[in-house]
Amino acid sequence: MHRTALRKLAALAPFLLLTACAGSQSTTKVTADRITGDWAGPHGEKFTFAADRTFTASGLDSKNLTDALCTGKPSRGGWAFYVAEGRNTEIGEKAAKSGSWIGLAFHGAAESCRIDLAVVDGGKALCATDDADAPCGLDVKFTREP
Template identity: 70%
Template sequence: MHRSTLRTLAVIAPFLLLTACAGSKPTTKVKAQLITGTWTGPDNEKLTFAADRTFTASNLGSENLAPQKCADTPSDGGWAFYAPGKSQGTEFSDKSAASGSWIAVVFHGAAEDCRFDLAVVDKGKALCATDDRDAPCSLDVKFTRSS
């Protein structure tokens, strides 16, 4: 390889790495006990997770969650950590998983069309709503613990 080509690569490579990582946040594996409680989003969206793997939700009709077909009306559902499947590279939601870094939320009733997952970020201090496993905070709604 030519010296000028090597110099060009040396200059460009850090920018390519920075671009590849832009917008992604590392996830954190936590135990279920750290998820239970009430989490609030930036527009007063609320998720309250119970130890029995159920949850209640309200105010999910915010601008960022609206495309996910979420509504402002109170709703409920079940939650589970994603766990590795039997085939390499596969995962499934497992209500018996004691810990994880990705959470599946399944809505019941009128909100059953609401679709997003949660990524555990900021060392377990926040949950990001996402519709893209490659971008944990893709929906730009970060929930923080309020109780």
């Protein structure tokens, strides 16, 4: 391969890698009232988010969530938007009024469930993920139920 072509490829490689890792899904910042309500996934997964920052869930044992150790039984917990606390550190903050990533804290037997939700599609969907670099990493997208 010609040296000029190699230099061009080397210059493009970081951008190609970034594009491949980032995927085509971008997140959207929304207010808490856009999260409250009932959300359903494609295989019977369900979340109901309340304004008091609690949630109920069921059906989270679907094929794509198996590795996240979630149970299919009804479960409960708390939710919060992630906020930056410092350089490269984010925490779930119940007082946050808006955000694009939702941290979930399961209670009881479901505590082993390790997923978060990313707000995508302009706030019309929530994607399950276990990777901060891949908003829809678990390939389960929740949409608001009518």
